[in-house]
Amino acid sequence: MTAAQQTGLVVAAHGRHLIVESADGSHRLCHLRGKKTEAVVGDRVRWAISGDEGVVEALEPRRNLLWRQDEWRSKAFAANLDRILVLVAGEPMFSESQLTRALVAAAHAGIDTVIGLNKTDLPAADTARERLAPYRAMGVPVVELALKARPAESLAALQPLLASRTTLVLGPSGAGKSTLINRAVPGADAQVGEISQALGTGRHTTTSTRWYWLTGRNGALIDSPGFQAFGLHHVPATDLASLMPDLAPHLGGCRFYNCTHRHEPGCALRAAAERGVIAPSRWRLYGELFDELSAPQRY
Ligand SMILES: Nc1nc2c(ncn2[C@@H]2O[C@H](COP(=O)(O)OP(=O)(O)OP(=O)(O)O)[C@@H](O)[C@H]2O)c(=O)[nH]1
């Protein structure tokens, strides 16, 4: 590190514009030097003052990086995460495909996941709970929440999971992400306002990812848009089963060592699905995702 360099944490990113937070809590608008580097929220960077702004000169090595890759472009969500909280609800009813994609991407990046079932005050929560049964059974913790109807109780349930960790919050539109941030982060609106102003984006834009400190800096939440098109093209199709905790235990039992578990005879995973050990919805999603990931790329 040269004398002029300082270290900082990326707390917001919008294209090549970043907000970097220094150890004293101050924020500065920074730009990335060079075309090759790409920084995301959660990155630790080295930067130098350049007039009123700053230039990010290097990224510290990342512990992990969650990203999605669609057919046409890849997008990094955030780096150096301890956990991903996937927020879902019965109304609007969550998509099991999106949930599974998020869990596979997290497993691929080596990041723990927890599911938050929000809006448990609504009758549709019963169906949502049933749809989550296979996920509970495979060991993904499911926390029941009613962030608007019973905020204190919900935050108390989340507190042990969020404390002293960096948690990325993902979830479909309407699941309650903003409600969570506003309840868990006093002054979240002010933080957003300050950052949007610095980045020159609209106050309510949802196109950028942001870091929020929890009270006393005892952990942080990262809010990120982009759950809808959760492409997994960075995951090799042949790795998919090993990234699905309900399928993985059956690997190694197939007749063919290179079984794709799609059409081969003597497939141990198919046998498990037929016995009902693997839930029908999960087996169907495996097939859909495998075919998607193994299809020839169109670009
Ligand atoms: N009944 C009920 N409604 C809730 C609960 N939590 C949030 N809501 C409502 O659900 C709606 C969506 O919540 P948001 O927090 O805006 O959801 P979001 O995930 O941020 O959605 P986007 O901003 O579109 O990404 C709002 O009208 C909330 O008031 C809850 O526990 N129970």
Ligand SMILES: [Zn+2]
């Ligand atoms: Zn097989």
